[in-house]
Amino acid sequence: MSDAVWALTLCLAAVAALLVLRRRTPIAFWWLVGFPIVALRVLATYRATMDACGLTVPASAVRRATARLVGREAAPVPPHRSLPRPTGSGLVMKLRMATGQAPEDFFASADRLRHAWAAHAVHIRPTRPGWLELRLIGWDVLADVRRPRRKPDGGGLLSLPLALRDDGRWHVRDFRTVPHELILGATQSGKSVYLRNLLCGLARQPVVLVGIDCKWGVELAPFAPRLSALADTPDRANALLDALLDEMEARFRLIGMTSVLGADAVLTSDGGDCRTAIVRCRSWSSWTRWPNSSSRRTGTTRSAGMPWSPSSSA
Known part of the structure; x- marks a missing residue:
């Protein structure tokens, strides 16, 4: 040859x-x-x-x-x-x-x-x-996702690395910076996977998790053992939100009567005397419709800082 x-x-x-x-x-x-x-x-x-x-x-x-x-x-x-x-x-x-x-x-x-x-x-x-x-x-990193060997630390309480971005970096969700979130997307766009990753990350942290899934709990039922409350119908969701608002108002009222903070003090949801409650609402469109809107909302997130007292349950 x-x-x-x-x-x-x-x-x-x-x-x-x-x-x-x-x-x-x-x-x-x-x-x-x-x-x-x-x-x-x-x-x-x-x-x-x-x-x-x-x-x-x-x-x-x-x-x-x-x-x-x-x-x-x-x-x-x-x-x-x-x-x-x-x-x-x-x-x-x-x-x-x-x-x-x-x-x-x-x-x-x-x-x-x-x-x-x-x-x-x-x-x-x-x-x-x-x-x-x-x-x-150099190439589409989301077309064939390769999980990095090292996952970055979340950075503390309420900060979680959840997904890879199109620029190859981690998307870190920090509830202390942006406490509210609305997740929108078409079918098969990754909304449910994102919510599962978020719940799995929050489940390891000392926070109260409350779920609202008005499709009879088909999405959030696997997380029920970790959730403090799970509403799976519109009536139960309304009752749960009313209870959360009443509890939050009562605790804020208690802080107002007993607080010795100065005029420049800032209440935070990650302080020593506060426990954070994360409310996860799945399939908002099956619960209610937004007024004056023809589009459907497929997911929403609510977050509230709730003061904690020893007599209250987690």
């Missing part, structure tokens, strides 16, 4: 191995093949791409004067960047915006940057004044 045939056979075997690697372990394929190619493309075309997307600024007076001395024209200046750093789903660069630029300029050009660098997506996020994080995604 001639050397040319051997070389062709080895090339075909290498291509087949890369195709199998890309299908079986896309992260390994990205680190070995995808990242070097995309990083070189970004570095080689960075200035031209930024100029074509309108993300450059005129050169300074010193640069223009220096260019005139050598008989050249000063080129526009792109944002200063760091070297590309690989991630499990793409690469990350830090950009320093020039004077007069705003994050909105980069948000508007994200799709053009994606096409210019042949990436699946480009996400821009401000990190601090004057600095941006450009995250380039």
Whole structure:
């Protein structure tokens, strides 16, 4: 067999191995093949791409004067960047915006940057004044979800990492920052899976869980042993909400009569004398209809900070 045939056979075997690697372990394929190619493309075309997307600024007076001395024209200046750093789903660069630029300029050009660098997506996020994080995604991480080996810590009470985002990072749900939530989506969009993950995470924390599922508990019945109360009909849901409101008003009234807090004090739901109650409402549309609305609400979340007293039940 001639050397040319051997070389062709080895090339075909290498291509087949890369195709199998890309299908079986896309992260390994990205680190070995995808990242070097995309990083070189970004570095080689960075200035031209930024100029074509309108993300450059005129050169300074010193640069223009220096260019005139050598008989050249000063080129526009792109944002200063760091070297590309690989991630499990793409690469990350830090950009320093020039004077007069705003994050909105980069948000508007994200799709053009994606096409210019042949990436699946480009996400821009401000990190601090004057600095941006450009995250380039190499492939659709949600088409074939690969669970990361390490799951980040939730960050404390009422903070839970629940799902992977389309930029390859974890979505962390923090009830202390945003205590209320409304979950909407079409059929098979992942609402029930999201709720199950949320309930499983909250079940490990010292919080009161109350469920409302007006489809006779078909969604929340598996969590009944952990729930303090579960309403599975509209009448029971109304009665449960009335009881929760009465209890909350009574405890707030008790705090108002016995509190020694100052005028600048803030009541929080995660303090030492408060216990948080999470109310999960499933299939709101089967319970009631919102007035003056023709669309259906398929899920809603209510959260309330409820003061805790030793005589009250959990």
